[in-house]
Amino acid sequence: MPEAISIRVNGAPLSVSPGTTVLAAILSSGISMVRRSVSAEPRGPLCAMGICFECRATVNHERHIRTCQLLCAPEMDVRTDD
């Protein structure tokens, strides 16, 4: 069994299996709204394939990262919109 990866989602620690995308980690932590739209609607992922940009979040202080295209790495810091 490969070792679990520890990340933080909005400050809360989360342990995921290797190969988990950041988006899957966000959703499995119980969050369904990843960002707010330009008119402040809650949004979650649509395509999960890097096309729609609905899953963008801040990863390691870098904004607008498509989390569906990124694998979790140790100590990653992930922030979604409030």
Added chain:
Amino acid sequence: MINARKPSPHSYDVLVIGAGPAGIAAACSAAESGALVAVIDSNPRPGGQIWRGETREHAHTREAQSWLDKFAAQRIEVFTSTEIVDKIHPGLLLAQSNGAAREFAYKRLILCTGARELFLPFPGWTLPNVMGAGGLQALVKSGLPIAGKKVVVAGSGPLLLAVAAHLREHGAEICLIAEQSPFQRLASFAISLLLSKTKFTQALAIRRKLSGIPYKTSCWAIRAEGRDKLESVTLRRGSKIWKEPCDYLACGFHLVPNIELASLLGCEIRGGFVRVNQFQESSVQGIFCAGELTGIGGVDSAIIEGQIAGYAAAGESARTAQFSREKRSAAHFTDVLRRTFALREELRSLATPETIVCRCEDVQFSRLQSYPSWRAAKLQTRCGMGPCQGRICGPATQFLFGWKPESVRPPVFAAPLESLAQAGARASEQAVNQ
């Protein structure tokens, strides 16, 4: 003047864009012919959508296993998490990987950029937990636990069945599958599957996995409800309208090809797909296309086209003759798929005036109706001007209003400024040198 760095480009005989089944087959065939081959993919791992999450140790099908083995055994350079941003000049592409720019030079190019789902706007489709059918499947393959969740699968296409079967295997409770296409058309589709032993066996296997799940034809979601996330879906079938409580709505209306890069490179598009000859070569000499780009035909077709493109691009055109019979039958299947899952008129009236059509810029249906073209609507409303660059709302407005897609402008994907500056500097340098 921006002073960009000029790293020497990676240079290949055959460059393949996309590491799904078509791209893997193309790369293997070209490498087998002795060409120096590289494959670029925007995903963190090769496999594309259908083989997402499959590894050589853990492959779902014997076919995936054998191709992934071949792919690993050949001398092929693989660049994952890498995305093409722009063309610098014929034979040289600009890519970005984790924000850093990278150039790729090639003698022959094979585009295997696949397809995305077609999404049609309906009230509530922007609520969290309403997602694509392939989208939810991709998430589950990427680590999202789905056990015990109630899922409504809706839209159109054979993908709905594969998705429902996959989600059920992972413990989801599938409430129902709503297919917009009528029963008669699906019945003739089922009969056509009898002509292919493999397809028929696959269909039977899926059928077994779905036993007990209602498969409703001529049925579609008309509304998704919930406060901050999805709570229920309202469906219609004939005059019957009912509400289905659920955790997820997995909804996609079959597939549209990712033709943006092919368009940017000047390949002729006909009827929404790249036109290719018998060697999968596009109207631009030296640029080949394989897989869903040339017609939505599924994995078997993608593998056949990939091999043809790979051999042809490596200068071994004679070896493509062995595929001519398979290619004909794949083309027939593509045609059957298109007819079976053609979208019904009623879906054009799902959106209400308040329904958001462009999710990036939150443009409502009522603001778009009066425009004659996508260009006019873009200029006035910003529809299609957000980060997805119209990839989601473009095909939707094409279906809703009959608007024609516009020519593609770089960057092909929203790119960090550094990559763009570099492309600009290189392009002007080229112009000066010519």
